[in-house]
Amino acid sequence: xxxxxxxxxxxxxxxxxxxxxxxxxxxxxxxxxxxxxxxxxxxxxxxxxxxxxxxxxxxxxxxxxxxxxxxxxxxxxxxxxxxxxxxxxxxxxxxxxxxxxxxxxxxxxxxxxxxxxxxxxxxxxxxxxxxxxxxxxxxxxxxxxxxxxxxxxxxxxxxxxxxxxxxxxxxxxxxxxxxxxxxxxxxxxxxxxxxxxxxxxxxxxxxxxxxxxxxxxxxxxxxxxxxxxxxxxxxxxxxxxxxxxxxxxxxxxxxxxxxxxxxxxxxxxxxxxxxxxxxxxxxxxxxxxxxxxxxxxxxxxxxxxxxxxxxxxxxxxxxxxxxxxxxxxxxxxxxxxxxxxxxxxxxxxxxxxxxxxxxxxxxxxxxxxxxxxxxxxxxxxxxxxxxx
Numbered sequence: 424x425x426x427x428x429x430x431x432x433x434x435x436x437x438x439x440x441x442x443x444x445x446x447x448x449x450x451x452x453x454x455x456x457x458x459x460x461x462x463x464x465x466x467x468x469x470x471x472x473x474x475x476x477x478x479x480x481x482x483x484x485x486x487x488x489x490x491x492x493x494x495x496x497x498x499x500x501x502x503x504x505x506x507x508x509x510x511x512x513x514x515x516x517x518x519x520x521x522x523x524x525x526x527x528x529x530x531x532x533x534x535x536x537x538x539x540x541x542x543x544x545x546x547x548x549x550x551x552x553x554x555x556x557x558x559x560x561x562x563x564x565x566x567x568x569x570x571x572x573x574x575x576x577x578x579x580x581x582x583x584x585x586x587x588x589x590x591x592x593x594x595x596x597x598x599x600x601x602x603x604x605x606x607x608x609x610x611x612x613x614x615x616x617x618x619x620x621x622x623x624x625x626x627x628x629x630x631x632x633x634x635x636x637x638x639x640x641x642x643x644x645x646x647x648x649x650x651x652x653x654x655x656x657x658x659x660x661x662x663x664x665x666x667x668x669x670x671x672x673x674x675x676x677x678x679x680x681x682x683x684x685x686x687x688x689x690x691x692x693x694x695x696x697x698x699x700x701x702x703x704x705x706x707x708x709x710x711x712x713x714x715x716x717x718x719x720x721x722x723x724x725x726x727x728x729x730x731x732x733x734x735x736x737x738x739x740x741x742x743x744x745x746x747x748x749x750x751x752x753x754x755x756x757x758x759x760x761x762x763x764x765x766x767x768x769x770x771x772x773x774x775x776x777x778x779x780x781x782x783x784x785x786x787x788x789x790x791x792x793x794x795x796x797x798x799x800x801x802x803x804x805x806x807x808x809x810x811x
Contacts, residue, residue: 431747431792435632435724435785436581436609441675442634448678449636452671460668461659470670477670477677484684485626485643486617493642493660494673498608498629499531500653501642504664505604505625506535508650509573510545515651519570521546523601525558526768528577532606536575546570555717556585556769564595571601578607579614582752582765582781583716584725586614593622602648608632608640612683613691613722624648628680630672634786635679639672691723694784697793701726701782704797709804713775715766724785729771730778733807734760738780741803747796752779 432440452473458466460474475489482489495501506522513519524536526549539545548566550558558576567574574596579586589605596603604625607616612633618626626643630636644650644663656665683690706712711731730738735751742749752763762776782796 431788431795433782433784433788433792433796434748434750436584436722436781436783437750438631438637439634439785440787441631441636442679442682444682445635445675445678449671449675452674456670460670461657474668474670474673477673480677480681481641484616484680486619487643488646490661491644491646493644493663494668494676495640495642495664496638496666496669498606498627498632498640500664501627501629501640502529502531502606503535504650504653505627505642505644506532506539506573506575507653508663509602509604509625509648510539510543511651512649513572514543514545516649519572520544521548521568521571522573522575523548523550523563523566523571524575525550525552525577527552527556527580527582527765528575529581529606529608532575532577552768554770555720556580556583556715556765557587557717557720558592560588560591560595563592564599567595567599567601571599573602573604575604575606578605578610578616579722579725580716580765581609582763582779583727583769584609584721584783585716586610586720586722589621589623596624597622609722611680612687613724615687618643618645628676630676630679633679633683636672636675639669639676641676690786694724694788697784697788697790698724698726700790701784701793701796704793705800708797708801712804715769715771715779722783725781725783727779727781729766729775730780730804731775732778733804733811734777735763735779736760737807738778738800738803741807742796742799745799745803747799750781750783752781 456469458470460470478489478492481492540547550562552558602624605623606627608629611628624645629640659665713729715727715729739749739751760777762773763779766776
């Protein structure tokens with residue numbers, strides 16, 4: 424870790440610190456209330472009560488029924504359960520064989536869809552996105568076939584922050600009787616998320632993206648949706664996700680989600696102001712730089728850029744030496760920079776796509792953090808370009 428000061432964390436789309444109130448809520452379920460929620464004795468009943476209270480809290484935030492909430496070990500696991508579960512259930516009942524998704528999904532969705540295609544023989548249509556990373560709802564409608572069983576479109580992109588036209592896509596799926604799944608991991612606590620209002624059938628969240636603990640996620644499953652479990656074992660989570668439930672994790676998730684929702688409107692407005700200052704400053708002070716993602720329809724805490732002709736990873740490492748944590752969607756493979764697959768799908772040339780850079784703000788950030796980034800970033804970029 425860098426020893427430079429100050430330490431400024433601007434990578435909240437990767438993970439967040441656990442909120443102190445979530446830690447406090449979880450603590451007793453690591454110690455005196457340690458029972459297995461599936462056990463019939465008093466210790467188990469206390470744990471089961473806490474688990475169901477957490478389920479009710481989450482359902483209250485999402486505007487759904489508690490029975491529609493499945494706790495999982497991560498957002499990735501929840502996406503796997505949703506996609507495989509629906510596909511296998513459809514195969515079992517002979518309903519269809521076709522999945523529609525996009526070219527910019529997180530790998531938890533993209534790789535799972537690939538496996539459904541390569542190992543299980545499902546057909547897959549990957550829809551293009553525009554220069555802002557948005558899929559056209561009309562393209563979704565055109566891609567749906569009589570044998571389409573599932574449409575999967577992420578709510579907001581992790582790399583460029585673009586928010587999709589979810590309600591319009593939801594209406595398309597409802598009108599055609601197709602199940603609609605969304606990876607909403609980046610959106611929780613930052614934009615409104617009520618599946619019934621949007622028309623979503625399956626929705627995935629991950630606690631560590633909104634100040635909850637790592638190692639716990641959830642899947643909302645609309646009543647009436649059939650899932651074949653991706654794992655087999657016990658009958659936990661109404662048979663949809665076997666394995667001893669992490670009660671403390673579920674409590675922490677519910678606590679953090681409730682806190683985020685309570686402060687969402689005010690905090691989103693605060694972060695949006697900081698985000699816009701950061702975007703304006705970077706575009707003004709760093710030549711050959713482009714904003715990536717939609718300029719308006721983007722997450723309130725999310726600022727992302729493409730820097731022409733330099734590697735995003737090199738910028739991230741240089742920022743770290745200055746005490747600033749950021750991230751990049753481009754990678755280096757065997758010594759060669761590889762452009763971000765998201766920026767490539769958005770039409771960026773490799774010269775731009777290798778320079779993916781993302782800053783994501785959080786509760787502890789303020790204007791001084793933005794000012795420090797704007798002080799050091801231009802020099803870093805100038806030096807890397809001169810040495811390139």
